[in-house]
Amino acid sequence: MENKKFIEVKDLQKTYDNGHQAIKSVSFSVNKGDLVCLLGPSGCGKTTTLNMIAGLLAPTGGDILVEGKSMIHVEPKDRNIGYVFQNYALYPHMTVLQNVMFPLTVGKGKKSKNEAKKIAKRYMQLTHIEELADQKPGKLSGGQQQRVAIARALVQEPKILLMDEPLSNLDARLRLKIREEIRALVKEVGITTLFVTHDQEEALSIGDRIILFNEGTVQQNDTGDNLYLEPVNQFAANFIGNPVIDNFKVKVENDYVVGKGFKFAITDLKNERFKKTLQEGQTYTLSVRPENLLPLMTEVKIENDDHYLEADIEDIELIGRERVLKFTNDGNSERSLINLEHQVKRGDHLTFSFKLKRVYIFDDNGERVY
Numbered sequence: 001m002e003n004k005k006f007i008e009v010k011d012l013q014k015t016y017d018n019g020h021q022a023i024k025s026v027s028f029s030v031n032k033g034d035l036v037c038l039l040g041p042s043g044c045g046k047t048t049t050l051n052m053i054a055g056l057l058a059p060t061g062g063d064i065l066v067e068g069k070s071m072i073h074v075e076p077k078d079r080n081i082g083y084v085f086q087n088y089a090l091y092p093h094m095t096v097l098q099n100v101m102f103p104l105t106v107g108k109g110k111k112s113k114n115e116a117k118k119i120a121k122r123y124m125q126l127t128h129i130e131e132l133a134d135q136k137p138g139k140l141s142g143g144q145q146q147r148v149a150i151a152r153a154l155v156q157e158p159k160i161l162l163m164d165e166p167l168s169n170l171d172a173r174l175r176l177k178i179r180e181e182i183r184a185l186v187k188e189v190g191i192t193t194l195f196v197t198h199d200q201e202e203a204l205s206i207g208d209r210i211i212l213f214n215e216g217t218v219q220q221n222d223t224g225d226n227l228y229l230e231p232v233n234q235f236a237a238n239f240i241g242n243p244v245i246d247n248f249k250v251k252v253e254n255d256y257v258v259g260k261g262f263k264f265a266i267t268d269l270k271n272e273r274f275k276k277t278l279q280e281g282q283t284y285t286l287s288v289r290p291e292n293l294l295p296l297m298t299e300v301k302i303e304n305d306d307h308y309l310e311a312d313i314e315d316i317e318l319i320g321r322e323r324v325l326k327f328t329n330d331g332n333s334e335r336s337l338i339n340l341e342h343q344v345k346r347g348d349h350l351t352f353s354f355k356l357k358r359v360y361i362f363d364d365n366g367e368r369v370y
């Protein structure tokens with residue numbers, strides 16, 4: 001039981017003074033020691049949620065519990081939460097050591113100067129900034145400032161660490177390095193962490209779990225694997241994955257799922273998880289990730305022509321290990337991924353095979369029906 005529901009967010013709501021309903025109703029729980037990413041597009045309410053957990057914003061409804069205790073009427077300074085802001089918010093006139101020590105030199109839990117210095121140095125060692133102790137923040141690189149902000153957030157040994165887009169000011173290569181460091185650090189310290197990002201790759205790479213937001217609601221709360229392999233709705237399928245998922249308009253006719261230039265018998269779709277049957281005459285969106293739409297690169301005997309799709313390649317993009325082949329089907333842009341050994345030219349006419357067990361079908365409301 002100890003491990004369960006360290007943080008519980010229940011029917012949380014926030015309507016700003018201007019009437020904007022930023023959080024409609026959000027519920028989720030976080031296990032002790034987990035690193036959980038709040039993921040979603042700009043404006044979906046990630047920062048608003050984080051600020052309510054920190055106590056910087058008052059909710060207009062719902063509750064936030066930590067270890068079973070409501071935080072709603074607890075002052076931010078008494079919540080025992082560390083917060084790393086997007087812009088780091090370091091004190092420019094203080095040295096790195098003074099910045100990291102600062103939380104220990106003010107307020108209720110104030111320590112002696114020597115004690116504060118000792119604790120600060122421990123966290124500076126953990127974040128690899130000991131040698132910067134006497135520098136001012138203005139002289140530091142983005143990555144170094146980031147580490148100082150993390151050390152300062154951890155120095156009071158909070159129960160919870162909140163990080164709002166902590167990597168957004170760093171260049172791409174440094175972002176990859178620092179995100180590995182952050183994951184290693186929070187796991188070493190063992191602190192329960194909420195990490196806000198709009199970058200799905202970042203969330204997949206560091207999150208024990210990911211809470212996917214859209215328009216002030218939670219769309220899916222899951223492991224990265226499940227979010228990628230079992231999206232619960234069209235929004236989740238479209239938001240996760242790079243290159244983006246392929247979407248095909250289809251209609252159910254005479255027990256077949258029929259798209260432009262391809263069809264499958266419904267009986268060929270065997271995912272047991274979705275009991276809701278496809279409705280005769282209804283239109284749907286059939287989605288498949290580009291790596292599961294495979295071009296047939298050799299002369300293979302096609303036994304059932306229906307399962308295949310033919311297309312002319314319009315463009316090819318190299319993305320490191322793989323190539324993205326781009327083509328149009330029924331007016332929609334689609335993509336297929338192949339490895340570099342296969343040579344393909346623009347204008348080539350190819351046949352693609354759907355990996356049927358990795359096909360998803362969404363109804364016109366975006367809900368998953370297969």
Ligand code: ATP
Pocket residue numbers: 016017018020022040041042043044045046047048049198
């Ligand atoms: P981003 O990644 O762009 O920061 P976010 O998911 O963190 O996005 P929030 O900052 O939580 O989103 O904002 C959610 C919505 O609430 C947005 O539409 C935003 O414009 C609006 N909003 C945020 N702060 C206020 C405010 N003080 N008053 C009114 N509306 C606000």
